[in-house]
Amino acid sequence: MHVVPLPALADNYIWLLHDDSNQAIVVDPGEAAPVEAALASRGLNLRAVLLTHHHADHIGGADRLRQRYGVPVYAPDDDRIGVATHRMKDGETLHLQQPSARFEIIAVPGHTLSHIVYVGEGVLLCGDTLFSLGCGRLFEGTPAQMLSSLQRLAALPGETLVCCGHEYTAANGRFAQTIEPENAALKQRLDDVAKLRADHRPSVPATLSSELACNPFLRVNSESVMDWCRQHGAANDPVARFAALRSAKDVFRA
Numbered sequence: 343m344h345v346v347p348l349p350a351l352a353d354n355y356i357w358l359l360h361d362d363s364n365q366a367i368v369v370d371p372g373e374a375a376p377v378e379a380a381l382a383s384r385g386l387n388l389r390a391v392l393l394t395h396h397h398a399d400h401i402g403g404a405d406r407l408r409q410r411y412g413v414p415v416y417a418p419d420d421d422r423i424g425v426a427t428h429r430m431k432d433g434e435t436l437h438l439q440q441p442s443a444r445f446e447i448i449a450v451p452g453h454t455l456s457h458i459v460y461v462g463e464g465v466l467l468c469g470d471t472l473f474s475l476g477c478g479r480l481f482e483g484t485p486a487q488m489l490s491s492l493q494r495l496a497a498l499p500g501e502t503l504v505c506c507g508h509e510y511t512a513a514n515g516r517f518a519q520t521i522e523p524e525n526a527a528l529k530q531r532l533d534d535v536a537k538l539r540a541d542h543r544p545s546v547p548a549t550l551s552s553e554l555a556c557n558p559f560l561r562v563n564s565e566s567v568m569d570w571c572r573q574h575g576a577a578n579d580p581v582a583r584f585a586a587l588r589s590a591k592d593v594f595r596a
Contacts, residue, residue: 343443343463345503347544348376353509354399355544357467360386361441369460369467370394370507374403378410389440393417393426394469395457400507401425418449420456430458450495452488453478459495465503466495466550473506474548475531476514477559479592485585489562492584496560500551511535511545517594518558521587522566527555558587 344362347355350372358380360366366386370393371377381388388411391404395418405425408415416436417426430436432449445462450471460467470478471488472495480488515532522528531552535545554560561567562583571577576586 343441343465345465345505345547346380347505347546348380349509349544350376350403351399354507355505355509355546356403357465357505358386359441359443359463359465360384361443363441365389365441367392367438367441367443368407369505370400370469371403371407372399372401374406374410377403377407387440388413390438391415392436392445392460392467393423394459394467394471394507395454396420396422397454397470400469418456418458420454422456432458436460436462448491448494450491452480452483452491455482455487457491461498461502464501465505465547466498467505468495469507471495472504472553472557472559473508473514474504474511474546474553475518475528475557476510476591477557477588480588485588486581488588489581489584492559496550496554498550500549500554502550503547504550504553505547509545511548512539513596515556516596517591518556520590520594520596521558521570522561522564525556525566527552531556559584562587 346358350356354372356371357369364386367390414427416428417423419429430447434447436445445460450457453470562580571583576582
């Protein structure tokens, strides 16, 4: 399966997945035009749309794509996503015939309460739950919910490609360095990101193993992150450590 990030809106990525027989799916199309252009230029046939959560910058183009190409739209069980033709729930498996693909559904409340991710074909299509070097804001869920969601994702195979919804890596990395300034893997990742962005290339996907080495929100039990948390009065409990990190990131400017 070929995995292609399509830039959209201000800093979104729409994920285009296609096989060698030109059968394609798209994930979180915040607008339709980039998808339509990519399908035409690559000679692809759109077969399905997958949605992770209800925010407009992730579903804004779904209805147009559904109508133009006559494809099913898979989405969380959330009435705020009126374009959905199929509702997906935690623990279910999505089997697609064209392209031939299988995705496990994991519920990941935190960013929103009904957020889901799709895991399969070597990729994690994670919307706004997990970002490279960061995680989503808690618009609806609690720190405990979000930490539990991230821990479920952290248990996936290390070679899994993290396909997130935004180009936030450099900014996330600047915050991460304030938490773990001596993290050599993080420094290398940021050097790599700087080169990619200088060439106008996406910083994602990244491997989950890289995120486990660099992303402070996946490292609440690492000694260096706990050291930072001790200095901020939140050392004893993983949820408290996560909440402290998320609160600090919410007001971070650099």
